[in-house]
Amino acid sequence: MRARSLAVVIVLAQGLCAPAALAQSGTLALTSTVSGVEAWVDEAPVGQLRSDAALVVSNLSAGPHRIVAKKGTRTWERAVPVAADERTSVQIQIDLVGQAPVLKHLAEVAALADTMYVVQPDFTQFRLGALRGLEKLLPEGALAVASTAEGDAITYRGPPPGGNTRLLFAPAADREDALRDLVFVASLARETAPSVQLPNVEQAMLQGGLGALDAHSAFLDRDTYGDMQVEISGAFVGIGIELTRKDQALSVVTPIEGTPAHRAGIQTGDRVVSIDGTLAAGMTLPDAVKRIRGRAGTKVTLGVLREEWDAPRDFELEREAIRVQSVQSRELEPGIGYVKIRQFQEKTADDLEAALAGWKNGPLRGLVLDLRNNPGGLLTAAVEVAEKFLQYGRLVVSTQGRVKGQSARFTASRKKAHTGLPIVLLVNGGSASASEIVAGALQDWSGALLVGSRTFGKGSVQTIIPLSDGAGLRLTTARYYTPKGRSIDGTGLEPETTVAAGTLTEQGAADPQLERALIELRTRVARQNGR
Incomplete structure (x- = not known):
């Protein structure tokens, strides 16, 4: 069943009928079916919203207004234009009801990191990395992530009017706090980019979150995990190259002697800037490895940049069975x-x-x-x-x-x-x-x-x-x-x-x-x- 959302519905109106004691020529009415939601117009707090509340603020002038709603650790912002004699409805998704997205691997990995990672993980950083991973996956403009003095924030496409909504996160108190936020954003991702599959959303979050911990931790999907088990025994199909992430780039640790990469002249310290024409800057390490590997006899083209080169050079390499004689x-x-x-x-x-x-x-x-x-x-x-x-x-x-x-x-x-x-x-x-x-x-x-x-x-x-x-x-x-x-x-x-x-x-x-x-x-x- 698809997850449904509850919403805070903010209605801007001229001459809205309000309780007699508060009725004036310009009013703002805020209504909500979600308990525990606080709302602001511009910078003036207007009180606590309850499931049966309808708060009214008088003397709202025509022009752009900043609408803010807050629940728990999350704060939403919308910029809303208001004209004379215009009635405007703004919807901000606040919470989930029904079946939330099932992110089993995300919960499993976060729990393992919480107990086994070399130091106590900073789950605020994990959450930020996961959000950045999702940002790279979604279509351009669907989600933008920023780390600000106020906290980590995302801007996502919402229903008109007002266009985008900005969601600000308070620091994550613990793993569960971060997971709740990520499950919520995964639901938003399905709303803003319905064509993106949930497993891809989860994997992007995992790679981003683990990458925020260090360059060597990574989620391994079934194929990658199976390949790793084979590689430990000394046999796999590829071009014979060991990669790592260094200074936010894919860097060659070493080419394995006698393999296609070694014969072509790829060297330790080279940077892989593209794989088959796709820029490698946003790729996770497992994603890059998966793109490089393939069936024996097929070819892959690496764009390689060396310190003394002015521009990258292309290396077309034919994959073959790599058997490492240790x-x-x-x-x-x-x-x-x-x-x-x-x-x-x-x-x-x-x-x-x-x-x-x-x-x-x-x-x-x-x-x-x-x-x-x-x-x-x-x-x-x-x-x-x-x-x-x-x-x-x-x-x-x-x-x-x-x-x-x-x-x-x-x-x-x-x-x-x-x-x-x-x-x-x-x-x-x-x-x-x-x-x-x-x-x-x-x-x-x-x-x-x-x-x-x-x-x-x-x-x-x-x-x-x-x-x-x-x-x-x-x-x-x-x-x-x-x-x-x-x-x-x-x-x-x-x-x-x-x-x-x-x-x-x-x-x-x-x-x-x-x-x-x-x-x-x-x-x-x-x-x-x-x-």
């Missing part, structure tokens, strides 16, 4: 190994152990561990990788959240580890999250040397939570700290030895960062051997 290894020279970890997946630690055991030319004397362009992955996989090089019982990483299960200390649990092995880690701006956990732990405990450039700086932990109907929620539930208590959120890890990366053309023949890492590792191996 660990690759080779021997650089006798006794010196090289291991590249592309992503932290379920079997990464097992693959790493197999690589470490696979050297053919004698025992391993030193290791270059390459974490460049590794966007992260599973926290558990990062801990399992780091503990292979740490003494039993050493702290790998600690996390701090609001709930008991999110504050934890992860320690090395292997009694046989490759302790004492000289290690040099390669990192860059594409090394994020789980990569930074491993790099920070080895730097703090084993004295591993970092070579390359500053890491990405993602110091938060996201929990993937299944929702009803097969959807999911990615929610920031904790911040993590290196064994020495360092937070790298927003700052990253600074290498002891900074080496600029060569261009893609140069790297086809040489890798200056790897070359420097090898020089540093030889020195460490020689020092350990007393030479």
Whole structure:
């Protein structure tokens, strides 16, 4: 059943019949079927409206008037023209009756954020983000959102005369307060833009609200949630690019080596400004990912802006099955190994152990561990990788959240580890999250040397939570700290030895960062051997 609305009906009239004691030549009559509504004409309060009330204000002059109605935390405003001998009716929707819009996921997500988010959420900010998300969804002019000194406000199309109505919200006292307002606005959205489906309204509000909390929390619809489960196992269809939202823009964390994005020359730090001709400025991260992915063999065009470019350039890329082999290894020279970890997946630690055991030319004397362009992955996989090089019982990483299960200390649990092995880690701006956990732990405990450039700086932990109907929620539930208590959120890890990366053309023949890492590792191996 479609939700119906109760209304405050404000009637402006010349010569309106009013109670004898108040009858004068110019009057304003306000009537309402909603209890608890207060009303103003211009700036003069006229009293409390009850379900049986009809208040009259005399001497209303011809000309524009500002009509204000208030109930609870919401305040409505309409600008109404009044001419002599003119009778004008103005309707302002105040409350809902009957069946309100069912926003099950919104209530579910807000409850999870209220209890599990890394800090107590500001539901006034959540509400504002949700309103901005809805503003982007609706047709232009249907809804305008503004944050003012008075509070958050929306302006929406209403019935004539008077045109638009402005609705001002007081700060949300709690989650339920914000949800009531959002359910009300969802009903307005269906009135102002009937062609927009309610699930789309809810999803726009969810993405906007979560985006107001932080750049990494997001609602995952059924398709996106299913894709994420597949991606954790290391296989998906796309172009091989890891994205994040940075400074209100879609930014490339890293292209996965050997994929269409990498072969085309897309680089860490590039900004995606359009997808198939649609501007990316208003897109949520899940929406952008969904647009980029598709069937193998189909094409997608990305508009990409690089810092040194004057204008965006188009990259037409053909989607293909992306199978990320998380660990690759080779021997650089006798006794010196090289291991590249592309992503932290379920079997990464097992693959790493197999690589470490696979050297053919004698025992391993030193290791270059390459974490460049590794966007992260599973926290558990990062801990399992780091503990292979740490003494039993050493702290790998600690996390701090609001709930008991999110504050934890992860320690090395292997009694046989490759302790004492000289290690040099390669990192860059594409090394994020789980990569930074491993790099920070080895730097703090084993004295591993970092070579390359500053890491990405993602110091938060996201929990993937299944929702009803097969959807999911990615929610920031904790911040993590290196064994020495360092937070790298927003700052990253600074290498002891900074080496600029060569261009893609140069790297086809040489890798200056790897070359420097090898020089540093030889020195460490020689020092350990007393030479």
